[in-house]
Amino acid sequence: MELTLWTYEGPPxxxxxxxxxxxxxxxxxxxxxxxxxxxxxxxxxxxRRGSRPPVTYTTFQAxxxxxxxxxxxxxxxKEAVDRFNPEALLVGESCTAELIQDQPGSLAKGxxxxxxxxxxxxxxxxxxxxxxGSETFYQIVRNLLKDHSxxxxxxxxxxxxxxxxxxxxxxxxxxxxxxxxxxIQKLLxxxxxxxxxxxxxxxxxxxxxxxxxxxVNVCLYPEIAESTCIxxxxxxxxxxxKTIPLGVGATQDFLRELHEILEMEIPQSVNxxxxxxxxxxxxSVDSNYLTGKRVFIFGDGTHALAAAxxxxxxxxxxxxxxxxxxxxxxxxxxxxxxxxxxxxxITNDYLEVEEAIKETSPELVLGTQMERHSAxxxxxxxxxxxxxxxxxxxxxxxxxxxxxxxxxxxxxxxVHPLMMGLEEHLIGMFKHDFEFVDGHQSHLGHLGGKxxxxxxxxxxxxxxxxxxxxxxxxxxxxxxxxxLSKIPFFVRGKVRRNTENYARQAGCRxxxxxxxxxxxxxxxx
Amino acid sequence: MSGATLLKESGPREVFCGLTSIxxxxxxxxxxxxxxxxxxxCAHLIQSAAGVMIFAEPRFGTAILEERDLxxxxxxxxxxxxVVKNLLARRPEIKTLFLVGSCPSEVxxxxxxxxxxxxxxxxxxxxxxxxxxxxxxxxxxxxGEDGALKALIPLMPNSDQKKLLLVGTLANxxxxxxxxxxxxxxxxxxxxxxxxxxxxLPSIGSGTKVLLTQPYLTDTARELKSRGAExxxxxxxxxxxxxxxxxxxxxxxxxxxxxxxxxxLNPLISRAKKALVPHVEKLSGKKLFLLPESQxxxxxxxxxxxxxxxxxxxIGTPYxxxxxxxxxxxLLPPDCRIVEGQHVEKQLDRVRDSSPDLVVxxxxxxxxxxxxGISTKWSIEMVFSPIxxxxxxxxxxxxxxxxxxxxxxxxxxxxxxx
Numbered sequence: 001m002e003l004t005l006w007t008y009e010g011p012p013x014x015x016x017x018x019x020x021x022x023x024x025x026x027x028x029x030x031x032x033x034x035x036x037x038x039x040x041x042x043x044x045x046x047x048r049r050g051s052r053p054p055v056t057y058t059t060f061q062a063x064x065x066x067x068x069x070x071x072x073x074x075x076x077x078k079e080a081v082d083r084f085n086p087e088a089l090l091v092g093e094s095c096t097a098e099l100i101q102d103q104p105g106s107l108a109k110g111x112x113x114x115x116x117x118x119x120x121x122x123x124x125x126x127x128x129x130x131x132x133g134s135e136t137f138y139q140i141v142r143n144l145l146k147d148h149s150x151x152x153x154x155x156x157x158x159x160x161x162x163x164x165x166x167x168x169x170x171x172x173x174x175x176x177x178x179x180x181x182x183x184i185q186k187l188l189x190x191x192x193x194x195x196x197x198x199x200x201x202x203x204x205x206x207x208x209x210x211x212x213x214x215x216v217n218v219c220l221y222p223e224i225a226e227s228t229c230i231x232x233x234x235x236x237x238x239x240x241x242k243t244i245p246l247g248v249g250a251t252q253d254f255l256r257e258l259h260e261i262l263e264m265e266i267p268q269s270v271n272x273x274x275x276x277x278x279x280x281x282x283x284s285v286d287s288n289y290l291t292g293k294r295v296f297i298f299g300d301g302t303h304a305l306a307a308a309x310x311x312x313x314x315x316x317x318x319x320x321x322x323x324x325x326x327x328x329x330x331x332x333x334x335x336x337x338x339x340x341x342x343x344x345x346i347t348n349d350y351l352e353v354e355e356a357i358k359e360t361s362p363e364l365v366l367g368t369q370m371e372r373h374s375a376x377x378x379x380x381x382x383x384x385x386x387x388x389x390x391x392x393x394x395x396x397x398x399x400x401x402x403x404x405x406x407x408x409x410x411x412x413x414x415v416h417p418l419m420m421g422l423e424e425h426l427i428g429m430f431k432h433d434f435e436f437v438d439g440h441q442s443h444l445g446h447l448g449g450k451x452x453x454x455x456x457x458x459x460x461x462x463x464x465x466x467x468x469x470x471x472x473x474x475x476x477x478x479x480x481x482x483x484l485s486k487i488p489f490f491v492r493g494k495v496r497r498n499t500e501n502y503a504r505q506a507g508c509r510x511x512x513x514x515x516x517x518x519x520x521x522x523x524x525x
Numbered sequence: 526m527s528g529a530t531l532l533k534e535s536g537p538r539e540v541f542c543g544l545t546s547i548x549x550x551x552x553x554x555x556x557x558x559x560x561x562x563x564x565x566x567c568a569h570l571i572q573s574a575a576g577v578m579i580f581a582e583p584r585f586g587t588a589i590l591e592e593r594d595l596x597x598x599x600x601x602x603x604x605x606x607x608v609v610k611n612l613l614a615r616r617p618e619i620k621t622l623f624l625v626g627s628c629p630s631e632v633x634x635x636x637x638x639x640x641x642x643x644x645x646x647x648x649x650x651x652x653x654x655x656x657x658x659x660x661x662x663x664x665x666x667x668x669g670e671d672g673a674l675k676a677l678i679p680l681m682p683n684s685d686q687k688k689l690l691l692v693g694t695l696a697n698x699x700x701x702x703x704x705x706x707x708x709x710x711x712x713x714x715x716x717x718x719x720x721x722x723x724x725x726l727p728s729i730g731s732g733t734k735v736l737l738t739q740p741y742l743t744d745t746a747r748e749l750k751s752r753g754a755e756x757x758x759x760x761x762x763x764x765x766x767x768x769x770x771x772x773x774x775x776x777x778x779x780x781x782x783x784x785x786x787x788x789x790l791n792p793l794i795s796r797a798k799k800a801l802v803p804h805v806e807k808l809s810g811k812k813l814f815l816l817p818e819s820q821x822x823x824x825x826x827x828x829x830x831x832x833x834x835x836x837x838x839x840i841g842t843p844y845x846x847x848x849x850x851x852x853x854x855x856l857l858p859p860d861c862r863i864v865e866g867q868h869v870e871k872q873l874d875r876v877r878d879s880s881p882d883l884v885v886x887x888x889x890x891x892x893x894x895x896x897x898g899i900s901t902k903w904s905i906e907m908v909f910s911p912i913x914x915x916x917x918x919x920x921x922x923x924x925x926x927x928x929x930x931x932x933x934x935x936x937x938x939x940x941x942x943x
Contacts, residue, residue, distance in 0.1 A: 001594050001604035003560075003612060005586040010569040033628045035542025035661025038570045040889030050896025052889070059538040062631070062662040076537060083870060095564035096628035096662070099595070124564060125592045351582070 006350055008325035008368065008388055012122035012132025013094045014039055019136040019224075020090055021053040022171045025204040026140075027086035029077050031104045032094035034059040046389050047172055056080040058097070058104075065100065073104045074111060081113055088144065088205040089113065090136070092120030116205065118143045130223040130300070130326060133171060137200055138227045144208045148236065156215050156262070163262045164194040166214045168240075169225030170201040173389045175303060177201055179400035180220065184245065187403045191255065191267065200224075212236050216261050220244065220402070222302055223326060245402045246306030247410065248276050248314055276407035281415075282315055293418065296321035296362035298345065298353050298371055299386025301329020303401070305336050307366045307385050310410060312340065320360040321345065323353065325368075350374065361494045364418055369393070381417035474503035480511040498523055528859035531845070536868025539887055540818050540843050541574065541905075543664030543672060544627060548575040549908055550673055550719070551584045553694045556620040557723040559585040559673075560612065561659070562605060562635060563627030574888075574905070584619075586612070590629055601633070605640050609654070619652055621723035623673060626658035653680065653723075665843040667741035667819050667908065670694060674719060674745040677726060678752065681718075684728035688714040689775055690754065692746070693739030696911035697721070703738075703762070703914050706772065709789050712779050729754055736775050738762060738913060740853070741820035743846045760852040763821070764828030764922075765797045768915040770852075790915070797918045801832065804922035807929050809834030811882035814875075817841035817867050818887050818904040823853045825885065825907065830858055833922055837861050838879045841872060883925060900928040 013030060020028035021043050030036070037057050043049045058076045060069055081089060091108040105119020118139050122132045156163040167184060170177035178201075185195050196214035197207045211217075211232065217240035219229045229240035239261050245254035252270050259266045273279045281287060295317045297307045301324045311317040322337040323345025324330065330346045337344035345356050354374040357365055365375040365382040369390040375382035384393060385401075400406040476484070487495050495516075502519035503511050544567055547559040561567045568587035575583075588608045594601045605624075613619060622644075624637045637656035644654040657672035658664060664672060674692070689712050691703065704715045716727035733754035737746060740761050750756055759774035760767045769790055776786045813835045815822040822842045829835040837858065845865040847854075854863070864872070869890075876884055876899070884894055884901045891901040902925055912921040 001591060001601070001608050002589045003586055003608045004565075004568045004589050005583055006572050007565060007568050009565075011565040013566075014569065033542070033661040034538050034540060034665065035544070035570065035628070036566060037539045037887075037889060038541060038545075038573055040539070041887075042573060044889055044892040048892055050892055052893045057537055057539075060662065062660075065632070065662065079536075079870075095566050096632055099629060099632045123592070124566070125590055125595060128565065 004348075006370065008348055008350070008370070009129035010039075010042075010388075011095055011124050012127045012129060012135070013092060013120075013124065014042070015129040015132025015134070016090065016092055016120055016122060016136040017043075017053055017055055018129075018133050018171045018173050019140065019200045020055060021049075022200040023140075023203050023205075025087040025206070026054060026090060027080055027084045028053075028055045028090040028092070029058070029073075029080050029104065029108070030055055030092055030094060031058045031060075031073055031097035031102060033096045034061055036094050036096075042389075043172060046391050047394055048391070049172070054084065054086070056084075060097075069100060070102050070107055073102055074107055077104070077108050077111060081115070086115065086205075088116040088118060088140070090118050090120060090140070092122060092136075093124075095124035098124050116143055131328060133224045134227050134328075137168075137224055138231060140200075140205075141208055141211065141228050142231060144205055145211065145232075145236070148209075148212055153212070153237075162192055162194050163216070163264065164196040164214045165216045165218050165258070166196050166211055167198045167218050167220055168229060169219055169221030169223075170198065171221075171224055172201065173387065174201075174221060174224070175300070175385070175387045175389065175393060176399060176401045176406075177221070178394075179398050180402040180406065182398070183400035183403040183405050184218070184220065186405075187245070187251070187255075191259070191264075193258070193262070212238065214238070216240065216258065218258070223300055223329065244302055244306060246303065246406065247310035248278050248404070248407045250306060250309060251275070251403055251407065276404040278314060278407040278411040281411050287315075287415075290415065290418070291316045293317045293364055294320045294360070294362040295364045295366055296357050296360055296371075297385070298323045298325075298356075298365075298367040300324060301326045301333055303386040305329075305333060308336055308340065310407075311366070311414075314407075315411075315414070317364070320362050321356055323347065323356070354378075361491070363491070364414065366414065383414045383417050474500055474508050474511050474515075477510050477512040479513040480516055483513045483516050495520075529854050529857050529861040529863050532862065532864045534864050534866045534868050534871070536866075537870065538665075538843075538867045539816075539869040539889060540867070541666040541887065542570070542628070542661030543659035543666065543669030544571055544625065544661075545574050545666050545905075546659065546669030546673070546908075547571060547585045547625065549694055550670060553719055553721065554621065554723040555584070555721075556618065557584065557623060558612070558616060558619045558621070559623045559625055560609065561585070561587040561625045561627055562630045562637060563587055563590065563625075564629045565589055567627045567629075582616075584616075590633075595633060601635050602640055605635070606644065609640075609644060613648070613652055622652055622654045623676065624654065624656040625669075625673075626656065626660055628660045628662050631658060631660045631662060655680075665818070665820075667739070667821075668743075668844070670739070671742050671744050674742065675748050677719065677723075678729075678745070678748045681726045681752070682728040683730050683752075685730040685732045685753075686714065686728065687732040688716055688727070688734070689779070690727060690729070690733050690735050690749075691715065691717045692735050692737050692749065693742055694719060695738050695913055699911040699913050699917060702916060703772075706789070706793075706914075707775065710772070710776050710779075710781050710786060712775065712781070731755075734775070734778050736771065737849070739821075740824055740846075740849060741844075743844075743849060746849065758852055760827070760856060761821075761824040762913045763824045763918075764832050765794055765801065765915055765918045766832060766856070767824060767828060767853075768913070768918065769794060772915075793915045797915045800919035801922055804919060804926040805833050807926040808922065810836065811929065812836045812838050812879065813925075814838045814879060814881040814884045815840045816872065816876075816884065816886040816890065816904070817843040817864070818885075819907055820844060821904070821907050822885065823850055823857070823863065826861070827853055827856050828918075828921065829925060830861075831856060832918070833925070835883075835925075838881050839864060839872075839875060841867060843867070883929060885925075900932045902928055 043053050091105045108117045217229050219225045219240045232238040241257050243254040243257050245251040255270045295311050304324045308322050319340045324333045325348050334344045350370045365371050366385045368386050372382045499519040641654040641656045655676040657676040659669040707715045729752045731753040735749050735754045736757045757774050757778050759771045762768040762771040822840050826837050826840045830837050840863045894901050
């Protein structure tokens with residue numbers, strides 16, 4: 001039993017719903033008690049979907065449990081097929097139905113429908129949402145393609161046509177999937193590569209059956225599509241790309257990988273520096289202040305890994321923390337963290353993440369919506385890079401993360417909060433100027449402002465206790481405090497701690513202006 | 526009963542389960558913690574309904590059952606014990622801990638009352654541990670509050686002191702206002718249940734007259750009666766009429782002179798009616814369809830029909846308690862169609878067929894209906910907004926007139942060709 005106040009991922013059947021709702025002409029009968037229908041609002045509220053998820057819930061109640069729940073399930077399945085007339089039917093259970101073992105999948109298969117029936121077994125007490133999504137997509141593809149003839153396919157060169165690929169992995173409630181698909185399609189079109197099927201988002205069962213018509217699978221979101229891509233490689237000899245085109249470097253690598261698999265010549269344009277504005281913006285002189293910015297990264301596996309690379313290689317930040325809530329991706333995140341001299345944080349406990357942020361005192365947090373809230377409480381700028389989705393993560397404007405335009409969006413999304421941080425610093429520096437109204441607050445809001453007030457109060461207490469202080473803690477002199485106040489607020493706490501440590505080590509009873517500089521030199525040395 | 530047509534329907538339902546009421550109960554009693562014993566689904570439901578991220582640490586959580594907890598019940602009890610002790614060590618300010626049963630905990634028959642009993646012995650009164658079920662197999666939405674309140678009743682001390690007890694969670698400001706009106710009427714001893722601190726439970730006995738503020742408290746009302754309290758029959762305090770009759774019923778039961786009641790209420794009534802006018806203009810003649818969710822549907826329909834002139838197509842309710850709802854149903858216009866239970870697909874077919882101007886529904890259904898051009902109002906807003914009492918009648922009406930007003934702003938009538 002695990003105490004959970006908030007969870008990054010829902011149960012596995014939510015993952016299945018993401019696949020079902022992403023697709024067309026598919027229906028999902030979910031054996032689930034009354035109340036599990038809350039999941040509809042994830043799609044209709046967060047994604048603002050104008051249609052209900054294609055899900056029939058059996059909504060059984062306690063009084064049904066005494067009777068024949070199997071008949072109840074069959075009744076709902078029949079009604080759903082009659083009413084929605086899907087090309088294929090998904091049948092599964094939520095956590096409670098798993099306990100009563102009605103096996104709705106087998107029931108459905110015995111009902112004599114002439115449509116494919118995909119039975120889902122998603123262990124609700126050990127797995128989570130992304131796993132459920134991945135398993136569902138895999139089961140759909142496997143079930144619809146298992147009888148596909150395995151005759152040797154001709155290559156695009158032999159067929160004298162343009163090469164074509166499938167884009168696999170985008171779903172509803174996935175981070176910016178809607179726009180990533182468009183961006184990648186644009187990118188591929190530029191290089192003369194056609195898109196055969198995009199799945200699951202927007203695909204019908206008939207589209208899934210067309211998957212083998214492509215030359216290569218592009219795995220855009222390994223959390224959802226990797227197991228499917230591996231199956232297609234093993235069973236239908238379809239190779240797939242492993243690089244996720246997030247960031248300039250990764251987009252270049254992705255294009256090189258894809259061209260190699262397709263046996264196409266890698267065009268020079270891939271290496272040009274003006275594909276994305278990120279490259280020049282990051283080289284421009286005003287980005288100098290980005291150098292060595294301490295960033296803490298936490299999210300799903302794919303976006304956290306990509307963020308670490310972009311931060312480290314393309315923006316010149318210093319990654320001080322890297323982690324994921326996705327246990328399935330831990331295998332990939334651990335070595336990436338190690339390469340940065342860090343230990344990966346693998347946890348589903350947001351309070352543990354908040355603690356880690358506090359300890360590393362970063363200047364920027366790249367995280368989920370939960371880290372945005374934690375960072376707000378700590379007064380640290382933050383940009384959101386990953387699911388779980390929030391209505392804010394479905395912007396009205398075109399806003400991909402992948403490809404060249406995605407890199408532009410990332411530059412803006414990550415750098416603007418920092419510029420606001422700088423603004424905060426300037427407010428601090430100039431707050432005594434007459435132009436500034438007392439209590440001016442930047443985007444960090446009331447908590448950011450309050451944080452500073454607390455520091456002031458702390459100062460006052462220390463000073464007023466001056467004469468009675470008998471502990472071994474060094475005391476800040478007025479000059480010391482004054483000098484400390486000139487240091488930007490976002491590193492001030494750290495400088496204070498370091499200086500106090502230094503003073504204790506050095507046996508200083510007082511911290512004055514000079515002690516501060518001594519400590520600075522000591523730690524830089 | 527009046528000429529209302531009472532129908533029953535069964536099929537797939539689209540309603541919240543009782544766990545959802547934790548969302549307002551934890552705010553009402555800031556010294557209580559609600560620990561759901563359930564699955565990741567339960568945790569996900571509550572965080573999706575409650576906007577949990579705004580809390581540094583919310584006062585509710587889920588003890589998520591894992592594979593090994595399902596293997597042996599004894600272990601599950603030990604595990605729960607461990608989780609509770611960790612929680613209490615972390616949150617020493619908690620005075621009352623509710624262990625909340627869920628679908629999976631009910632199905633595998635974890636005996637939460639036994640766990641609570643053992644914990645109470647161990648904790649020696651430091652924290653009171655209670656249990657109730659908010660499971661979807663037994664409860665919908667607001668019934669969770671009914672269960673939580675029922676669990677508190679055995680802790681209420683006995684007293685035959687004469688008092689008016691307001692039962693059901695109200696917004697604090699509304700509660701203060703209603704109490705001050707009762708005080709003005711001469712009813713001095715007015716208390717609320719649930720209280721604002723879980724440890725400050727009102728006493729109860731033969732002198733207690735219970736006035737329900739919410740319509741979904743079936744079990745609570747029965748238990749309070751069995752403790753000797755008298756239940757005042759009245760419609761619910763929504764709208765001018767409902768609130769007036771509700772206050773009058775209490776005044777009657779305390780033997781307050783009618784002229785005193787009138788002299789105090791009449792100015793409030795005429796002021797409230799004046800404030801209603803602009804909303805009545807917007808709502809009058811418009812067709813309303815209420816889908817089942819909060820059990821507030823019948824009183825809301827009564828207000829919107831009788832005081833705002835709306836035409837009721839259908840009133841859905843997840844559960845109909847004919848005794849508690851009698852006074853409400855008597856006030857409904859004749860031939861009003863009340864459907865208990867739900868077949869969500871068939872009901873949505875009826876919504877489309879009747880082309881209503883406004884549909885009251887759950888959050889999952891609102892945008893799909895809006896996309897079809899049908900204005901909606903979330904039923905969950907009714908349990909969060911201060912809507913009770915004479916003074917709030919226009920605010921209540923505004924909740925319904927706003928979507929219509931918005932629809933008109935965004936879709937101005939254009940001149941059609943002659």
